[in-house]
Amino acid sequence: MIPGGGQPNMQQLLQQAQKMQQDLAAAQEELARTEVDGQAGGGLVKATVTGSGELRALVIDPKAVDPEDTETLADLVVAAVQAANENAQALQHEKLGPLAQGLGGGGGIPGLPF
Numbered sequence: 001m002i003p004g005g006g007q008p009n010m011q012q013l014l015q016q017a018q019k020m021q022q023d024l025a026a027a028q029e030e031l032a033r034t035e036v037d038g039q040a041g042g043g044l045v046k047a048t049v050t051g052s053g054e055l056r057a058l059v060i061d062p063k064a065v066d067p068e069d070t071e072t073l074a075d076l077v078v079a080a081v082q083a084a085n086e087n088a089q090a091l092q093h094e095k096l097g098p099l100a101q102g103l104g105g106g107g108g109i110p111g112l113p114f
Contacts, residue, residue: 027095028052036091038083040076047080051091055081 031051044064
């Protein structure tokens with residue numbers, strides 16, 4: 001309800017919605033450009049992903065490579081990528097959370113993990 005019984009200004013509401021949409025698109029672009037790291041095995045394996053979760057780099061210390069135990073190396077790679085993706089999700093919440101709340105927040109925006 002609008003104080004005084006007036007109707008909401010539809011043009012103003014549309015402008016606010018358009019600005020929020022532009023802000024959200026800009027934040028998503030920034031996430032796609034921002035890189036975050038994750039590591040496993042005390043830094044033996046490091047993964048770099050974008051803020052949107054795209055794997056960009058994987059660095060494996062030669063000390064982690066044991067031809068007799070490729071299973072441990074695979075586990076370290078998975079753990080490093082998972083850590084990097086967790087960091088990317090935290091960055092998404094930081095950058096997109098306030099925008100999502102402004103759009104009726106708490107979830108319900110298709111394509112966003114919150």
